[in-house]
Structure formats: C-alpha cells, structure tokens
Amino acid sequence: xxxxxxxxxxxxxxxxxxxxxxxxxxxxxxxxxxxxxxxxxxxxxxxxxxxxxxxxxxxxxxxxxxxxxxxxxxxxxxxxxxxxxxxxxxxxxxxxxxxxxxxxxxxxxxxxxxxxxxxxxxxxxxxxxxxxxxxxxxxxxxxxxxxxxxxxxxxxxxxxxxxxxxxxxxxxxxxxxxxxxxxxxxxxxxxxxxxxxxxxxxxxxxxxxxxxxxxxxxxxxxxxxxxxxxxxxxxxxxxxxxxxxxxxxxxxxxxxxxxxxxxxxxxxxxxxxxxxxxxxxxxxxxxxxxxxxxxxxxxxxxxxxxxxxxxxxxxxxxxxxxxxxxxxxxxxxxxxxxxxxxxxxxxxxxxxxxxxxxxxxxxxxxxxxxxxxxxxxxxxxxxxxxxxxxxxxxxxxxxxxxxxxxxxxxxxxxxxxxxxxxxxxxxxxxxxxxxxxxxx
Numbered sequence: 408x409x410x411x412x413x414x415x416x417x418x419x420x421x422x423x424x425x426x427x428x429x430x431x432x433x434x435x436x437x438x439x440x441x442x443x444x445x446x447x448x449x450x451x452x453x454x455x456x457x458x459x460x461x462x463x464x465x466x467x468x469x470x471x472x473x474x475x476x477x478x479x480x481x482x483x484x485x486x487x488x489x490x491x492x493x494x495x496x497x498x499x500x501x502x503x504x505x506x507x508x509x510x511x512x513x514x515x516x517x518x519x520x521x522x523x524x525x526x527x528x529x530x531x532x533x534x535x536x537x538x539x540x541x542x543x544x545x546x547x548x549x550x551x552x553x554x555x556x557x558x559x560x561x562x563x564x565x566x567x568x569x570x571x572x573x574x575x576x577x578x579x580x581x582x583x584x585x586x587x588x589x590x591x592x593x594x595x596x597x598x599x600x601x602x603x604x605x606x607x608x609x610x611x612x613x614x615x616x617x618x619x620x621x622x623x624x625x626x627x628x629x630x631x632x633x634x635x636x637x638x639x640x641x642x643x644x645x646x647x648x649x650x651x652x653x654x655x656x657x658x659x660x661x662x663x664x665x666x667x668x669x670x671x672x673x674x675x676x677x678x679x680x681x682x683x684x685x686x687x688x689x690x691x692x693x694x695x696x697x698x699x700x701x702x703x704x705x706x707x708x709x710x711x712x713x714x715x716x717x718x719x720x721x722x723x724x725x726x727x728x729x730x731x732x733x734x735x736x737x738x739x740x741x742x743x744x745x746x747x748x749x750x751x752x753x754x755x756x757x758x759x760x761x762x763x764x765x766x767x768x769x770x771x772x773x774x775x776x777x778x779x780x781x782x783x784x785x786x787x788x789x790x791x792x793x794x795x796x797x798x799x800x801x802x803x804x805x806x807x808x809x810x811x812x813x814x815x816x817x818x819x820x821x822x823x824x825x826x827x828x829x830x831x832x833x834x835x836x837x838x839x840x841x842x843x844x845x846x847x
Contacts, residue, residue, distance in 0.1 A: 419540045419841065420834040424519065426455065427532035427833065428512035430495075431521035437496035439562040441469065448495045449473035452556050455535050459542035466575055468558065472566035475556040476578045479538060481548050488551035488582035489765075489847055490801060492792055493531040494560030494567060497523040504824045518827040525820045527588040529828045529836070530807040531556060537841045548844060553582055557792050563752055568795035576799055583801060584765050587791050590805025591773065591839065593780065595813035596684050597669040601780050603773050604688070605766065606805025608657040608786035609794065610695065611731055611756030613724040616749040617641065617742060623716035630714050635707045638718040641742040642702045645722060648741060650697040653727050654678060657758055657786045658695055664783045687816040694788040698734045700724045721751060725788060728756040754794050758786070759802050765847060769806050772843035776835060777810060808839040 433451060437443035449465050452475045456463045463477035475495070481488070500509035500522040507513050509522045519529070534554065541548070555578075557567035564570075571578065590606035619641070621634030654675065662681050666673035669684045678696055682689040700722050707718030726734040739748065760766075761784040770782040793803025809832040811817055820826045 416838055416841070419536050420837045422539065423532045423536035423833060423837050424830060426535050427519055427524070427529050427828070428514070430528040430531055431512035431519070431523050432510055434510045434522070435496050436499050436522075437559060437561040438499060441566070443496055443559060443562065443566070444471040445473045445495050445558040446471040449475050449556065449558075452495065452531070452535065455539065456554075459539045461538065461542055463554070466571060468566040468570040468574075472558045474558050474567055474571055475554075476571070476575075477554040478578070479541070479548060479552040479554065481550040481552065483549050484551075486550035487584070488553055488579075490553045490555055490579060490582045490585035490796060490803075491534055491844070492555035492557060492568070492585060492587050492796075493527050493534060494557045494588075494792060495528070495531060496558055496561050496567075497526065497528070498561050498822050500826075506825055509826075514830070517831065518829050519833070520825065520827040522826055524826045524828040525817070526822065526826070527807065529809075529833055530588055533807070533833070533837050533840050536837060537844065540841075550847070551581060552844065553579060560792055563754075564792060564795055568792035572795045572799050579796070579799055579801065585793055585796050585801050585803040586806040587793055587803060588805060588807050589787055589791065591769065591808030591836075592817060593777075593810045594685055594688050596665065596686070599813065600668050601777065601810070602664070602668065603777075603780050603782045603808070604661075604785040605761070605769055605782055606787050606791075607761045607766075607784040608655060608695075608728060608758040609756060609790045610725040610727055610786065610788055612752060612754040612790060613726060613731070613734060614751040614753070615722050615724055615738070616719055616751050617722060618717060618719040618747045618749065619745070620717050621714070624714045626712035626714055633714055634718040635715060638707065638720055638746065639705075641746055642705070642720045642722075644741050645700050645738065646702050648700070648737070650699065650737075652677065652679070652696050653698065653730050653733075654696065655728055655758055655786065657761065657784050660761065661692075661783050661785045664781065668781060688818055691788045691818045692785065694725065695727070695786040698724070698726050698730055698737070699788075700734065700738060726756060728758040731756065754790055755797070757794060757797055757803070759804065763802075765804065768843055768847045769804070771846065772839045773808060775842060776839050806843070808836045809833070810835040
C-alpha cells in the first residue's frame with residue numbers, strides 16, 4: 408500500500424474496532440414483514456462520513472427504513488466505478504440466551520461481541536474507517552467508489568437494495584462491479600494451510616407456502632380428509648428427500664483446490680468425501696452441492712377436538728444456479744396435485760467469473776498480508792445484496808476479509824447466540840481491504 412493512502416494503519420484498525428462497537432450498540436433490528444428501523448444507525452454513518460468531509464445521503468424507503476449512499480470520486484474518470492456495500496440491519500437477539508449483552512459491543516477474550524459483529528457491522532466499520540482515513544490524508548482512489556449501506560438485507564431486501572436498484576439506479580451510474588459480505592475469510596485445512604474463501608456464487612431462494620384443504624369436523628369422529636394429515640405427510644417427504652448432487656463451475660473449482668491442498672482424491676462426480684476437509688464450513692458448503700428444501704413453519708388448527716379444514720407449512724427452498732426448475736418440479740412431484748403452492752419469497756441465483764482483474768486484486772491483497780494463504784472461489788448457500796445490484800448489470804463478489812482462528816466455527820456465528828468477531832481478524836481485514844481498494 409502506498410504511503411499516501413495510509414500513514415498509520417494501526418490507527419485505522421483501532422478506529423474500525425471502535426466504530427464496530429458503536430454500530431453494535433445501535434440496535435438496528437429487522438423483525439421482518441416490514442418491521443425494522445435503521446434510522447439511528449444510518450444517521451451515525453452519515454455523521455461519521457460528514458466529519459471528514461464526505462457527503463452522504465439517506466434514502467428512506469419507508470418510515471425509518473434507511474439506506475445511505477456516498478460517492479468518492481476517483482482520479483481517473485474513464486474507469487468504471489466500484490460499489491462497496493454493506494447492510495446496516497441485524498436479526499433479532501434474545502438477550503436471555505446470550506452470555507453478554509447482545510447490544511453491548513463488549514470486548515472479551517480478544518473478540519468484539521454483539522449482534523452484527525460478523526453480520527455485518529464489522530465490515531461496515533472497516534469500510535468507514537478506511538474511507539475516513541483516506542479523507543483525512545487527502546488520498547483519492549483511482550476509480551469512483553460508491554459506498555452503499557443498505558436497509559432490510561435480513562428480510563428480503565425490499566426496503567434496501569431492491570428499493571434502491573429499482574427507484575434510484577442513478578446512484579450506481581457508471582459502476583460495473585461490487586464487493587460485499589461473506590468472502591475473503593480464512594478456512595484452515597490440512598497441515599494448517601489457510602484457504603481464503605471468496606464468494607463468487609450464491610444459491611437462489613424460493614420460500615413457498617404449502618396448503619392442504621380437508622373436511623373440518625369433530626376430533627372424535629372418523630375423518631379420511633384430514634388436511635393436517637395430508638400436509639404433514641407431504642412435509643415429511645420433503646424434509647427427508649435426498650436431492651441429487653449438482654456441481655456448478657464454482658463448486659468444482661473450490662473442491663479441486665481443496666483436493667490439491669489436502670492431497671486427497673478429486674472425483675468431480677462425487678465431491679462429498681472432501682467435505683470433511685473444510686471443517687465447520689461443511690454445513691454451509693455441503694448445501695451448495697445440491698438444491699435444498701427445509702420445512703420451517705407449520706400452521707393448523709385452533710382447538711384440540713376440532714379437525715381443521717386447512718393446514719399450511721412453509722418450506723425454505725434454495726436452488727443452485729441453473730437448477731430452479733428442478734427444485735420447483737421436484738417439490739410438486741413430492742407433494743402431489745392436491746396441495747397448493749404459494750410463493751412467499753423468491754430471489755435469483757448468481758454465479759460470476761472468478762477470472763477477472765478485480766479478483767486478481769483481491770488475491771494480491773490477501774497474499775501481500777498472508778503470503779501462505781490460498782484464495783479460492785466458493786458458493787454461498789444464502790444470498791446478499793449483490794442479487795439486487797446484479798439486475799443493474801453490476802457483477803458482485805463477497806469480499807470482506809478476515810483471518811480467523813483455526814478452531815472458530817465461523818458459520819455458526821451468523822444469526823447465532825454470542826455472535827462475535829476476533830479483533831486480530833478485524834485488524835487483518837482492515838489491512839487487506841484497504842490494500843485491495845487502493846489497487847482495485
């Protein structure tokens with residue numbers, strides 16, 4: 408990194424730690440179904456940027472549903488812009504389940520604890536600390552950088568990136584690429600080798616409500632048209648269904664590298680034996696080898712001795728890029744013609760090219776900080792705001808670097824109890840992200 412860009416990187420790291428704590432202490436909880444409030448955290452972001460002369464604007468999509476946008480002009484107007492984005496909402500936290508105050512931003516055992524520590528106020532903090540330092544030092548990046556802090560990522564993006572891409576696409580004018588959360592984190596495999604997972608693909612979403620109709624009646628009588636029986640039989644079949652293995656290019660590329668590093672056999676027709684090599688990430692990575700459909704909600708009846716006339720369930724369906732039709736047709740075949748399907752939420756799958764100058768800049772930044780690291784592409788089982796930006800033709804990656812302890816179950820921290828981020832990992836992330844943004 409050039410001396411002009413960052414004179415005292417330690418001070419930037421320290422500021423990122425403080426900002427992360429500040430952001431956690433603002434409980435921008437998204438309860439879903441339109442019930443969320445990002446106003447206070449959006450105001451914090453605007454104030455933080457304004458203190459160093461960066462003008463930011465709040466776009467309110469509904470009362471208290473706030474998005475923040477700022478553009479940092481680059482030195483070369485001929486270059487396409489880069490969107491650097493994060494979301495500022497978090498999922499709820501039941502304080503009784505936690506060992507610390509989930510909105511306390513406490514530092515303990517070398518980590519920052521609290522809701523949003525990994526998803527994703529740590530990244531928001533890194534971004535703010537880096538660009539604040541740029542402004543203080545008078546550094547100008549080569550290309551335009553659009554900073555976007557979105558609402559509502561945790562509940563379908565309706566009030567956040569979806570709203571912005573549909574109603575204010577002009578704020579992203581000239582931008583062709585984007586980076587955001589859940590990528591660039593380390594996974595320790597054989598002999599202590601560190602792979603850095605860079606997100607280059609995401610599964611699509613189809614949440615569906617299944618409804619069975621039947622004959623209502625007294626619970627003491629015979630009833631061969633019990634809606635609840637029909638529904639639960641169908642739901643059990645879905646829950647136990649073994650989906651066929653379907654491997655996309657991103658998945659094959661990841662496992663080819665895992666096999667090479669761990670000196671294991673690579674069989675492109677069955678990658679499951681290699682899952683044990685990726686440690687605790689196997690639960691998430693395993694879901695990228697196939698479509699999935701998990702029953703998550705049931706709703707039926709109102710009294711113990713009344714057979715309900717209808718029963719419903721919600722299925723969380725996730726499909727691989729190119730396999731949406733297979734998911735939907737399989738579910739229909741499993742449940743039969745008599746149960747109706749209603750879409751609750753739907754979003755696209757993504758898969759982008761891992762061979763690009765932007766990716767090369769990510770790899771170089773990681774390797775300058777960790778020369779023994781091995782950057783690899785991976786598919787995320789969930790999704791990010793990159794889905795919405797893709798509809799504007801913006802190619803998005805997950806790149807929010809963290810070097811993690813080998814024994815940390817990182818994936819369990821997302822939406823989990825006692826969510827926390829290692830301070831040394833955050834410091835690493837600041838150094839890598841700042842380096843990347845200078846060279847991107």
